[in-house]
Amino acid sequence: MNTAQRHHRSELTAGLRALATFLDSHPHVPVPKYGTVRVSVHTNYDTDASSEAEAIAEVERIAALLGTTPTVENGHHVAGAEFGSVRYEAILITQAAMARREALDSYRDAITLDDIEGA
Template structure:
């Protein structure tokens, strides 16, 4: 169930990346960074949990309790800064994401695209409208809080 036609390609790519970074020490890498390979099973919540439980058995790892708070069911194993992470996104979290994403594109920020938009005092019409923007953000935050209260959060 875990074997994919792309598996050899991914493993080769990881080895090639490691070889490249090893052979090119002048290429910068993150000082405190990590590399993570993610696997996201699909299906019903029960199917997702079963897959993640089997992966945890293979890895000899446990289910991450911090993931449960976010509606995720996951396990991982690390090799220094490199990690394999299997995470199932449960139905409740997927539904919440879909609801949150339904607002995407509804709010657009004011910004200055070019120096020509600046006025004689170094400000811009966006700067003068800042008070209006903050008023709209405050109103939006009040609306969001009232929705969260109705949902019982």
């Protein structure tokens, strides 16, 4: 890990601690009631992976560090661990999965819905 990466990591963890301290000392500031707060690492952007295969390997490596098994579904490779209501996850969405989504979205403007009263 180079100096810039260490600095960024230190800033991130300090920011998370500062947020926790702030929320603890300001009980009237709302926090999410439902769901999980996520810290997501996208292995094709946030690591040194230079190919999709390397990014998938990063998800697998991170899963091992977290002591879990990655899930693979519809081109989404995900490894994660929960820390209370906070989830750390490593994600890779394959190019094929993104292309499928783009193809699906390409029809978006071809469909119009009638206005629904009250909606």
